[in-house]
Amino acid sequence: MIKTFKRGGVHPDDCKLSADAAIVPVAPEGTVQIFLAQHIGAPAVPVVAKGDKVKAGQLVAKAAGFVSANIHSSVSGTVTMIDKVADHLGVRRDAIVVKVEGDEWLESIDRSPDTLTEIRLSPEEIVRKIAEAGIVGLGGAAFPSHVKLSPPPGKTAECLVVNAAECEPYLTSDYRVMTEHAEELLVGVRILMKALKIRRAYIGIETNKPKAIERLRSLLAAESEGITVVPLKKKYPQGGEKQLIQAITGREVPSGALPVDAGVVVHNVGTALAVYEAVQKNKPLMENVVTVTGKHLSAQKNLLVRVGTPVSRLIEIAGGLPESTGKIILGGPMMGKAISNIDAPTQKSTSAILLMHESESRRGQPSACIRCARCVTACPMSLEPYLLKRLAERSMFDELESNAAHDCIECGCCIYSCPANLPLLDYIRLGKAEVLKRKRSRAAK
Amino acid sequence: MNTIAFTILILSSLGVSLAVILYFVALKFKVYEDPRIDHVCEALPGANCGGCGFAGCRAFAESFVKSADVSALYCPVGGSETMNKAAEILGKTAAAREATIAVLRCSGACELRPRTNSFDGAPSCAVMSATYAGETGCGFGCLGKGDCAVSCTFGAIAMNPATGLPEINEELCTACGACVKACPKAIIELRKKGPKNRRIYVACANRDKGGIARKACSVACTACTKCKKVCPFEEITIENNLAYIDGSKCRLCRKCVPECPTSAIAELNFPPKKITEKIVAGEQAQKN
Numbered sequence: 001m002i003k004t005f006k007r008g009g010v011h012p013d014d015c016k017l018s019a020d021a022a023i024v025p026v027a028p029e030g031t032v033q034i035f036l037a038q039h040i041g042a043p044a045v046p047v048v049a050k051g052d053k054v055k056a057g058q059l060v061a062k063a064a065g066f067v068s069a070n071i072h073s074s075v076s077g078t079v080t081m082i083d084k085v086a087d088h089l090g091v092r093r094d095a096i097v098v099k100v101e102g103d104e105w106l107e108s109i110d111r112s113p114d115t116l117t118e119i120r121l122s123p124e125e126i127v128r129k130i131a132e133a134g135i136v137g138l139g140g141a142a143f144p145s146h147v148k149l150s151p152p153p154g155k156t157a158e159c160l161v162v163n164a165a166e167c168e169p170y171l172t173s174d175y176r177v178m179t180e181h182a183e184e185l186l187v188g189v190r191i192l193m194k195a196l197k198i199r200r201a202y203i204g205i206e207t208n209k210p211k212a213i214e215r216l217r218s219l220l221a222a223e224s225e226g227i228t229v230v231p232l233k234k235k236y237p238q239g240g241e242k243q244l245i246q247a248i249t250g251r252e253v254p255s256g257a258l259p260v261d262a263g264v265v266v267h268n269v270g271t272a273l274a275v276y277e278a279v280q281k282n283k284p285l286m287e288n289v290v291t292v293t294g295k296h297l298s299a300q301k302n303l304l305v306r307v308g309t310p311v312s313r314l315i316e317i318a319g320g321l322p323e324s325t326g327k328i329i330l331g332g333p334m335m336g337k338a339i340s341n342i343d344a345p346t347q348k349s350t351s352a353i354l355l356m357h358e359s360e361s362r363r364g365q366p367s368a369c370i371r372c373a374r375c376v377t378a379c380p381m382s383l384e385p386y387l388l389k390r391l392a393e394r395s396m397f398d399e400l401e402s403n404a405a406h407d408c409i410e411c412g413c414c415i416y417s418c419p420a421n422l423p424l425l426d427y428i429r430l431g432k433a434e435v436l437k438r439k440r441s442r443a444a445k
Numbered sequence: 446m447n448t449i450a451f452t453i454l455i456l457s458s459l460g461v462s463l464a465v466i467l468y469f470v471a472l473k474f475k476v477y478e479d480p481r482i483d484h485v486c487e488a489l490p491g492a493n494c495g496g497c498g499f500a501g502c503r504a505f506a507e508s509f510v511k512s513a514d515v516s517a518l519y520c521p522v523g524g525s526e527t528m529n530k531a532a533e534i535l536g537k538t539a540a541a542r543e544a545t546i547a548v549l550r551c552s553g554a555c556e557l558r559p560r561t562n563s564f565d566g567a568p569s570c571a572v573m574s575a576t577y578a579g580e581t582g583c584g585f586g587c588l589g590k591g592d593c594a595v596s597c598t599f600g601a602i603a604m605n606p607a608t609g610l611p612e613i614n615e616e617l618c619t620a621c622g623a624c625v626k627a628c629p630k631a632i633i634e635l636r637k638k639g640p641k642n643r644r645i646y647v648a649c650a651n652r653d654k655g656g657i658a659r660k661a662c663s664v665a666c667t668a669c670t671k672c673k674k675v676c677p678f679e680e681i682t683i684e685n686n687l688a689y690i691d692g693s694k695c696r697l698c699r700k701c702v703p704e705c706p707t708s709a710i711a712e713l714n715f716p717p718k719k720i721t722e723k724i725v726a727g728e729q730a731q732k733n
Contacts, residue, residue: 084653327565430571
């Protein structure tokens with residue numbers, strides 16, 4: 001039987017329009033804007049100044065603390081500005097702006113096409129190297145990877161779960177990585193296993209990607225080294241960390257706990273490739289695969305993009321912005337954010353640019369809750385979204401906490417399944433943020 | 446006949462015996478409450494708005510009667526008059542505070558602050574503010590969804606559909622501060638009411654650099670420092686690319702108002718300027 005998580009979930013049309021488009025590198029051009037905070041944790045501190053010449057791969061901002069990540073220049077050129085720049089949500093944040101001049105990489109980066117399979121470094125050296133390369137989780141949350149590879153004292157990881165579910169509709173960047181860079185990716189998985197000193201790894205892939213499953217299985221046929229490919233049922237949010245752990249290992253991550261408490265560490269498949277490149281090829285995280293897609297877009301693309309490239313340029317490469325576009329989303333349609341600034345730069349964890357047609361971009365007119373409890377059925381975290389929404393609207397934070405609003409993973413299943421078009425997640429997100437704030441201030445006391 | 450007599454007898458004896466029981470129960474479980482709490486409560490406005498920081502007027506009255514030091518307690522709705530009345534009952538001295546009123550530190554009406562996108566989510570400023578910067582290029586100004594109007598228990602705030610901004614009714618505003626708490630952008634401020642309700646304040650909260658602020662909104666404060674230079678009392682401060690006039694220190698000379706190149710400084714309830722010969726001469730000189 002095909003594995004899946006137990007509770008909730010929805011089945012949106014997968015719309016993988018760009019699945020057959022091979023990854024095309026985008027040559028750097030113009031200027032790039034590189035944010036100092038592209039990860040969860042403290043923003044990095046710049047180590048370059050205005051007017052400095054930088055090479056692609058050069059460190060431009062240093063991690064400020066343990067939960068933070070190094071930032072590298074993605075292009076070669078001159079630093080023209082270190083100032084606040086509007087991000088995709090219109091919020092001005094600190095960034096380093098580099099004017100592109102040629103494409104000169106640091107000499108230490110190995111740009112040869114060979115796959116280096118032999119892992120020479122020790123686990124500690126691997127973790128250090130990953131931290132130096134500024135690798136963050138490419139599944140969306142952008143959590144610094146070296147933190148996940150250093151379990152807190154007293155806790156040990158027993159197995160690694162590689163998240164290759166790619167359950168969000170439209171997204172194909174992970175799929176392309178799996179079909180085009182399968183060997184490198186498996187080396188990356190082995191590096192992660194070595195760093196965690198564990199012998200078992202599972203790669204969870206939804207069954208709507210049979211070619212990827214086949215490709216990885218054929219590579220693992222001769223020598224699996226503890227790596228198993230696990231086909232998963234196509235159901236959203238199969239790639240949610242807690243859902244994936246439950247589907248593959250049958251374990252539950254307790255409320256408020258980390259996956260490592262259940263003996264599991266989860267890394268995204270894109271992260272595994274970035275880890276391979278960092279450890280074997282000395283290449284920091286400075287480019288990633290971005291899917292540019294949309295039903296009314298003239299070309300569907302999977303692009304290898306330097307961090308900091310404007311969104312507008314990527315849309316231009318995919319045939320330009322159609323007149324009938326109603327909404328541009330950074331990420332997938334379920335969890336991605338609609339953007340208000342088309343010139344915003346991409347970030348390390350940007351996985352897709354999705355253009356929605358006018359006709360499907362508007363939300364329906366909300367009406368009264370009819371107590372059908374579809375949101376309760378759909379919630380993969382066993383919450384009661386209709387109740388949480390009402391509590392959040394009334395600012396009843398104690399009740400929100402006792403109803404575990406902080407467990408919400410913001411997957412959007414509730415709002416997707418609501419026949420009354422209620423803005424459930426909008427309010428739950430608000431309540432969740434306040435509950436987390438209260439929890440943190442209590443913990444600080 | 447007998448039936449009627451028995452009924453009356455039984456019911457009246459039942460009534461008398463229950464009354465006796467109730468009398469003793471009331472004696473036994475009597476809770477003493479300071480009668481002054483009632484008196485103070487009567488003196489308060491009774492709006493239960495929560496502006497004082499208590500759950501309602503009764504809770505405030507209780508605290509007012511019980512605490513020895515009442516200098517921190519103040520009912521913004523009733524003002525000094527109510528507070529003196531309440532203090533008189535107890536023979537205490539109430540804190541004297543200047544009357545304040547809510548002002549909106551944003552004047553970015555629709556036509557002055559062009560929209561760059563449209564928000565499709567729940568019609569709430571709090572939700573919108575948690576989602577992104579807003580529908581215009583200004584990430585600091587009014588979001589226009591009316592959380593302040595909803596929060597106002599006195600009906601003093603109404604959204605103006607033409608400007609997209611809330612309008613504060615000076616007659617009805619009691620400075621309870623509910624709107625200040627409700628606004629996620631923190632652009633509503635309680636300011637000194639001023640003599641004859643006259644006030645001068647910077648009606649902008651944009652902390653972006655001048656050029657960016659100006660591009661987003663034609664009435665944005667660009668921190669050009671002109672107002673600061675012209676202020677004879679040096680009461681205008683400029684911090685984070687934003688001018689701020691200290692309401693408690695401003696002497697309402699109005700010199701800064703015409704000086705502002707973007708008209709970001711608002712003046713309220715002043716009589717129209719007299720057209721003196723000097724001003725006319727000045728205007729003619731400008732034309733020439």
